Amino acid sequence: MTQSFWLFGNRLTILADHTTTGGQYDLIEGYNPPGTLTPLHRHTRYSEQLYVLEGELTVWAGEKKVVLIPGESFLIAPGIPHVVGVLSDQPARALVVAAPSGFARLIAGTGTVDEAETTDMALFERISAELGDEFLGPPGALPVVAVTA
DSSP states (O other), X not given: OOEEEEETTEEEEEEEOHHHHTTXXXXXXXXXXXXXXXXXXEESSOEEEEEEEESOXXXXXXXXXXXXXXXXXXXXXXXXXXXEEOOSSSOEEEXXXXXXXXXXXXXXXXXXXXXXXXXXXXXXXXXXXXXXXXXXEEXXXXXXXXXXX
């Protein structure tokens, strides 16, 4: 059963989580409107593999900056500070594989069903900490060094 939630302006649909993958991974489809940026963050317990279906995603990961187009993917290893955003005037759609499972728990626990609702930041910070996620800055903050890969 798929579930969709809004988180930081993005619609995230959980296609598979720990209940269907035995905790091995989460599979999420993201719809990212133009101008959206995730907060600067890092995952300490799982990797994040992005695969673009439509549009363009810009990824700042550690010292790298890459622009991904449909059919391209990028792996963000655990511990790497990163931001994912849509800088073009068109939305982007992408698949995210988080391995092992964990990211879907954050989405389901803190996302909202209504785009207009705001995220409970205290709850978000608590579940993030339980998962080993660290937030290093607000949306718009980038890793210290970002060069084109």
